[in-house]
Amino acid sequence: MPLIDDVVSALPEPIRRQVLRHHELIKFALVGGTTFIVDMVIYYALTFSILESKPVMAKIISGVIATILSYILNREWSFKNRGGRERHHEALLFFAISGIGVLLSAAPLWLANNVFMMRQNIAGIELLIIDFGLNYIIGNLLQMAFRFWALRKFAFPEEQLRGGDAGSTDLRATFDELIDEELGHA
Secondary structure (H helix, E strand, O other): OHHHHHHHHHOOHHHHHHHHHOHHHHHHHHHHHHHHHHHHHHHHHHHOOOOOOOHHHHHHHHHHHHHHHHHHHHHHHHOOOEEOOOHHHHHHHHHHHHHHHHHHHHHHHHHHHHHOOHHHHOOHHHHHHHHHHHHHHHHHHHHHHHHHHHHHHHHOOEEOOOHHHHOOOOOOOOHHHHHHHHOOOO
16 A cells, blocks of 8 residues: 555654554554444444334444454455464454454443433434444444454464565565565565
């Protein structure tokens, strides 16, 4: 991604070093931001139409669709330099971990609706704001922390070496070549 390369190369050296050091977390966050928007659009489309009285079901549907997109983006970009498992095992672990994440993100909404009966006492814009806070702030923070830890630990456990250490024919890779490989563009 040339735009990202340009942004990273324009950063001051100490910041660039930190960005490259935490590249997986940054990529994971960018994928998360993208799937957050997809999830939110689908969730609100469903809750303002066919699933108005079933917000937890709408959240699960939107979460599953966002999870499929997340797998594709994380596999091909965020964790592209990781491996250690056959694709079908990796996919199974990813979807199992993400399924737990979807349940974690829906848990605050489920509690509010089924334990505290929130929908009986609140309506309109207040309900919209509370749904957003429960769904997309509390729920997503729970799921994001769990998924980042679990995906690195179980689905994509081994970081593949880059440059000369990975068996590349270029034993004396330049700093720019290593940056390209760090960003997943080599």
